[in-house]
Every structure is written in C-alpha cells, then in structure tokens.
Amino acid sequence: MATDGRDIPQDTVLEFDVCVIGAGAAGITIARDFSGEHMRVGLLESGGFHYEKEVQKLYRGQNTGRPYFRLDEARLRFFGGTTNHWEGWCRPLDPIDFDQRDWVAHSGWPLTREELLPYYRRAHKLCQLGPFDYNPENWFSSWDGDAILRNSLKKIAPTVFQYSPPTRFGVEYRDELEQADNVEILIHSTVTELVPKRGAEEIKIARIRTLAGNEFHVKADHFVLATGGIENARLLLASNSVRPAGLGNRHDLVGRFFMDHPHFVAAALLPARRKLRLPFFKRREVDGTTVEGVLTVPPEIQKREMLLNLSVQLRPPKQLANTYLGADDGWLAVRDVFADMKRGNPPSDLARHLKRILGDLDGTIEGAYQEVSGSDTTVFPLFCRTEQCPNPVSRVQLSRETDALGVPRADLHWTLSRQDLQSVRRGMELLAMEMGRIGVGRVKVPATVDQWGSRIEGGWHHMGTTRMAHDPRSGVVDPQCRVYGLENLFVAGSSVFPTSGFSNPTLTIVALALRLSTHLKRLS
Amino acid sequence: MNSTSCGRRGFIVRLGMIVSPILVGLGVPLSSITSVLAGARSRSWTDGSVESLRESLGIVGQACSQVPTSKPSGPAGECRSGPRNPPSPQMHPEDVVSWWVEHRDEVLFRIEDDFEHERTRTVNGWILSETEAATYSVFRNLG
Numbered sequence: 001m002a003t004d005g006r007d008i009p010q011d012t013v014l015e016f017d018v019c020v021i022g023a024g025a026a027g028i029t030i031a032r033d034f035s036g037e038h039m040r041v042g043l044l045e046s047g048g049f050h051y052e053k054e055v056q057k058l059y060r061g062q063n064t065g066r067p068y069f070r071l072d073e074a075r076l077r078f079f080g081g082t083t084n085h086w087e088g089w090c091r092p093l094d095p096i097d098f099d100q101r102d103w104v105a106h107s108g109w110p111l112t113r114e115e116l117l118p119y120y121r122r123a124h125k126l127c128q129l130g131p132f133d134y135n136p137e138n139w140f141s142s143w144d145g146d147a148i149l150r151n152s153l154k155k156i157a158p159t160v161f162q163y164s165p166p167t168r169f170g171v172e173y174r175d176e177l178e179q180a181d182n183v184e185i186l187i188h189s190t191v192t193e194l195v196p197k198r199g200a201e202e203i204k205i206a207r208i209r210t211l212a213g214n215e216f217h218v219k220a221d222h223f224v225l226a227t228g229g230i231e232n233a234r235l236l237l238a239s240n241s242v243r244p245a246g247l248g249n250r251h252d253l254v255g256r257f258f259m260d261h262p263h264f265v266a267a268a269l270l271p272a273r274r275k276l277r278l279p280f281f282k283r284r285e286v287d288g289t290t291v292e293g294v295l296t297v298p299p300e301i302q303k304r305e306m307l308l309n310l311s312v313q314l315r316p317p318k319q320l321a322n323t324y325l326g327a328d329d330g331w332l333a334v335r336d337v338f339a340d341m342k343r344g345n346p347p348s349d350l351a352r353h354l355k356r357i358l359g360d361l362d363g364t365i366e367g368a369y370q371e372v373s374g375s376d377t378t379v380f381p382l383f384c385r386t387e388q389c390p391n392p393v394s395r396v397q398l399s400r401e402t403d404a405l406g407v408p409r410a411d412l413h414w415t416l417s418r419q420d421l422q423s424v425r426r427g428m429e430l431l432a433m434e435m436g437r438i439g440v441g442r443v444k445v446p447a448t449v450d451q452w453g454s455r456i457e458g459g460w461h462h463m464g465t466t467r468m469a470h471d472p473r474s475g476v477v478d479p480q481c482r483v484y485g486l487e488n489l490f491v492a493g494s495s496v497f498p499t500s501g502f503s504n505p506t507l508t509i510v511a512l513a514l515r516l517s518t519h520l521k522r523l524s
Numbered sequence: 525m526n527s528t529s530c531g532r533r534g535f536i537v538r539l540g541m542i543v544s545p546i547l548v549g550l551g552v553p554l555s556s557i558t559s560v561l562a563g564a565r566s567r568s569w570t571d572g573s574v575e576s577l578r579e580s581l582g583i584v585g586q587a588c589s590q591v592p593t594s595k596p597s598g599p600a601g602e603c604r605s606g607p608r609n610p611p612s613p614q615m616h617p618e619d620v621v622s623w624w625v626e627h628r629d630e631v632l633f634r635i636e637d638d639f640e641h642e643r644t645r646t647v648n649g650w651i652l653s654e655t656e657a658a659t660y661s662v663f664r665n666l667g
Contacts, residue, residue: 270650325649429651432644432651433639433642433651434639436644436651436653442652444649444650446649
C-alpha cells in the first residue's frame with residue numbers, strides 16, 4: 001500500500017513495528033526483506049515516485065572543503081533514491097578492507113568479510129548480478145591480447161567489477177512492496193526530527209513534515225535511518241531538541257570521517273607498441289553478466305608498502321599534450337580555471353592562477369597551440385579509484401541555512417590527507433615498474449602530488465559519517481548498526497562504513513541492509 | 525628526438541611577434557616572451573612510443589619482455605656480466621651509439637632487471653629504469 005503524506009491529517013500518529021526512513025537501496029532492501037512477515041513496516045520517502053524539483057532542493061547544501069559536486073546533484077531524493085542515477089558498478093570489499101591496518105589510522109571493521117559473505121550473495125540477486133565470482137580468470141578465459149597481464153604481474157593484480165543493469169530499486173521493487181500486506185509506503189513524507197524519550201535511551205517518535213505544510217508523527221518499536229551518507233548524519237545532528245549535540249553524538253563523532261573514493265587520472269601509460277590492445281579493460285558481457293577488468297595492488301604488497309587500497313583502469317588513448325601530464329604550469333592554470341567554471345563555480349583563487357599564467361606565458365601559449373593542433377605522442381590515461389584514510393577532519397556539519405522544512409542544511413567539508421595522495425603516487429610507481437618489466441610501456445606521473453589538485457573528484461560515494469565500531473568512543477553505531485545510547489535506532493547505508501576500500505559501495509550497502517533486517521527480525 | 529617541437533616553432537614565433545609588443549605594454553616580463561621566440565622547448569623524449577626509445581638505444585626489434593640470450597645465470601641482480609656503467613654524457617656521440625650496439629643484450633637485461641629490483645629514476649615525470657635514465661641524459665645531450 002502507498003499513501004501520500006500530504007493527504008495525512010495534521011498531527012496524526014501512525015504506528016509501525018519497524019519504521020524505515022528513506023527508500024533508497026538500503027531502505028527498500030530492508031522493507032522488502034520484511035515483506036510477508038508478521039511485523040508492520042512503514043517505509044518513509046521524502047520524495048514521490050518520480051523526480052520533483054522542489055523536493056530535490058531539500059538536498060541543497062554547501063561545500064566548505066576541497067571542491068566537490070553540488071550536494072543536490074550528487075544524490076537523488078525520490079523513491080529508489082540514488083539508485084535512480086546509479087551506473088551499476090558492483091564489487092564486494094576486499095578482506096583487507098575489513099582489517100585493522102597499522103598504517104591506516106582508524107581502520108578496522110568490527111566484522112569480517114567472511115561474516116558478510118552470505119549477505120553479499122543475497123545482495124547479488126537484488127542487484128541483478130551474475131554469480132558471486134570476482135576471480136578474473138573465470139571471466140576472461142579468452143583474454144586474447146592480455147596474456148602478459150595474466151601471467152606476468154607481481155606487484156599489481158587484475159580484478160573485476162560486475163555491472164548491475166543497473167537495478168533501479170524504486171522501479172524494480174515498487175510493485176512488490178505496494179502489494180505486501182504488512183508494508184506501507186509513505187511518499188512525500190520527510191522526517192525532520194527523531195525525538196528521543198526524555199531520560200530514556202530510545203526514540204519516541206519521528207516528526208514528519210511535507211512541503212504541503214502538514215505535519216504528522218510515526219511511532220515504532222524500531223527505527224532504521226537509511227537516508228544516505230550525508231543525510232544520515234544531518235538528521236542525527238538536526239535531531240537536537242532534547243539532546244543539543246544531536247543523537248548518538250556523545251563523543252562528537254556524528255558527521256566525522258566523511259569519505260568518498262577519489263577518482264582521477266593519476267598518470268599516463270606510453271605503450272611499447274603503437275597499437276596496444278588490452279581488452280581486459282573493456283566492458284564485456286560473459287554469459288549474460290557484464291564485467292570489466294581493473295588493476296589493483298595485492299594485499300601483501302599493500303602491507304609491505306603501507307598503501308591504501310587502489311584500482312587503476314586504462315582510459316581510451318589521448319594525446320599526451322592534451323592531458324595535464326603533458327602540459328606546462330601556465331596552461332594547467334588555464335585548465336584549472338575552466339574546470340571550476342565547468343563545475344558551475346566561480347574560479348577559485350583567480351589571482352594565483354593569473355600569476356601562474358603570466359609567469360609561464362610560453363607554456364600557456366604552447367599548451368593552447370597543442371590543444372588545437374594535437375601532437376603525435378599517444379598515451380593511455382591511467383584512471384584511479386582509490387581508498388581514502390578515515391579522517392575526523394573530513395566531515396558533515398549543519399549549516400546555518402535551513403531548507404524549506406526548517407531543517408539545517410548540510411555543510412560538507414571533504415578533506416584528503418597527504419597519505420591519501422602519497423599512497424596513490426607509490427601505487428603508480430609500482431604500476432610503472434611492472435609495465436616496464438613486462439614490456440607494456442612506460443608511465444608518466446606528475447612532478448608532485450599537488451599537481452593532481454582539483455583534478456581529484458569524488459564518486460558520489462558518501463561514506464563513514466556514522467561509522468561502525470566496537471565501542472562508542474570510536475564509532476556512532478555498534479556492530480549491529482544500532483546507534484550507541486539508543487536502544488531502538490539503527491542506521492543502514494554507507495555512513496556506517498569505517499573504511500571504504502576502492503569498490504563502489506552499493507553492493508556492500510545492500511549486503512549490510514540484509515544483515516540488519518535479519519537482526520531486526522530476531523529482535524522482534 | 526624532438527619532432528613535436530619542430531612543427532610548432534614557426535607558429536609560436538609568429539604569434540610571439542604579433543603579441544609581444546602588446547604584452548610588453550602590459551608589463552609582462554620580457555624574459556618570458558623571448559623564451560617563446562627562442563623556439564619551443566624540448567619536452568618530448570621520443571616520437572610517441574617506447575619503441576622509438578628502444579630504437580634510439582640500438583635495440584630495434586626486441587621486445588622488452590623477451591629474455592636476452594646473454595642473460596647471466598644465477599639469481600637476478602646478483603650475478604651480472606653486463607656493463608656496470610652506462611655511457612656517460614661526456615662520451616662522443618658516435619661512441620655512445622656503438623657502445624649501445626655492442627652491449628644491447630646486456631642493456632636490455634639491465635632494463636628488465638632495473639624494473640624488477642626497483643632501480644628506477646623519474647625523468648621529466650617518466651618513470652624509467654636506471655639504465656634508461658642514464659641513456660636519456662646522454663641522448664638529450666646529443667639533441
């Protein structure tokens with residue numbers, strides 16, 4: 001059954017056994033897993049079944065850290081959530097991603113990959129993927145031009161991603177949920193605050209408002225917050241009428257440790273042969289499953305070199321002069337200005353860029369000339385998707401501005417550390433040595449890691465802001481995703497990830513959601 | 525060696541002649557302009573592929589992954605009969621070329637071995653084996 005929150009009379013109180021806030025990949029997975037059970041589930045969605053501009057505006061926020069996407073473009077607020085623009089990349093986290101690593105501060109999950117494995121397998125079905133198999137040998141048995149990659153690599157290793165069609169969770173599972181007797185979908189119902197009982201460690205009600213102006217409440221035995229990596233923190237911080245610091249924030253951890261996967265061209269490969277063919281990196285369909293190869297650093301090398309996890313992909317060939325790796329500082333400054341403008345931002349630090357342009361005028365002119373004319377040095381850009389260190393300074397806070405429903409907007413301060421960049425740099429060196437050793441080609445890296453600068457973007461993967469840990473001084477939620485200090489509030493989604501690996505988060509989000517719904521069923 | 529810079533030189537000089545009076549008027553340092561007019565600087569170390577680097581080393585036709593017949597026995601990097609030092613920048617150009625031709629197998633081995641044992645140097649951002657890096661400096665002097 002589906003109800004439009006705008007039609008619910010003012011001050012109505014609805015009651016459920018389980019109230020799931022947010023109908024994205026995590027929320028839909030949990031509600032669907034309860035389908036047919038004896039418990040009544042309310043699935044609350046701020047948007048409708050389709051995109052609406054006014055609802056999307058509730059996502060507006062500010063970026064005060066390193067350049068990032070507009071917050072109302074980096075996610076979607078309607079039934080199905082951000083899966084509505086998901087590209088479909090799937091891969092589980094690696095075992096090493098769950099480990100406590102001496103060289104990565106704040107690393108270590110309170111569970112192992114082994115424990116998550118059965119849920120990963122179930123998640124595979126929900127994401128409409130092929131068999132749970134990420135061994136490249138099993139997918140690329142016919143690597144025609146890639147024997148050299150398959151047989152010779154030591155310090156780097158091939159691995160694969162699978163592709164979901166992609167599953168639009170809202171489209172794919174809507175009918176099933178609407179037909180479930182025990183599930184009620186409430187659209188246009190935005191939770192503006194979770195109100196705890198005074199003197200007790202549980203949530204009393206969820207306060208809900210709509211853009212039509214009415215307000216109502218939901219009571220439930222268990223609440224699950226599943227609104228995404230930025231909104232989960234925002235709502236906990238904004239739920240401050242009883243606890244001024246917000247919910248679950250006794251140790252000032254809510255919103256901290258925000259992570260994304262830095263995405264950028266970190267280096268370029270000059271091939272040994274003019275016509276280098278590496279079909280391994282091409283997306284292909286094998287027995288109905290779409291797969292694509294990437295290179296990564298094996299765990300033993302990560303340990304030895306004290307590296308973060310990392311993946312590298314060959315991008316289609318380009319002329320070196322048309323990459324930043326082949327350009328001089330003056331021309332790079334011009335490109336930096338254009339990059340800011342392309343993102344819709346005014347050029348940052350314009351005076352400094354102008355100084356760079358005028359100080360390297362010949363490089364600027366030459367870069368412009370090469371941009372127009374091209375040169376004959378063809379390289380393959382090496383595109384990295386990497387892990388970043390959990391960092392308490394990288395965080396989501398509340399802005400002074402409020403949205404149309406009176407909730408403070410999110411203020412995202414995304415930060416990368418020197419270690420994040422140095423780790424990629426070393427990863428590129430290892431790759432360069434392997435490419436040289438096996439005769440594939442030579443690799444060019446920028447002179448300093450600072451040259452990556454504003455070229456580093458995120459992947460719209462918002463993680464870490466309500467991290468999972470064994471004790472409340474290190475995390476916001478316990479190993480069962482329950483918020484410390486609140487008996488009946490749970491968190492689903494990538495905000496609970498203590499570390500991120502390099503794999504896209506959706507498959508792990510769905511696996512953790514299945515694990516949480518299993519836990520909630522046991523509690524009930 | 526610098527084929528990419530040759531074609532654009534005339535263009536930049538012409539462009540510089542047109543815009544330099546304006547730029548000087550705007551207070552741009554004359555040194556920046558003269559460096560443009562002096563010709564495009566050398567940045568490219570090959571004509572576009574590692575093959576051309578190998579060609580310039582005198583190892584035409586051999587793939588880097590191929591194990592040379594003269595590769596010394598024993599654990600890699602411990603027992604080598606190849607040249608201990610690459611040619612120095614002070615050598616006469618003709619001597620350098622003949623040196624490479626004479627030592628091509630040993631050089632090839634050293635390149636592989638350098639990468640294997642992480643004996644690399646970064647030249648203009650390119651991560652090269654020690655052997656290549658030394659060669660690069662020699663050939664740069666030749667150019």
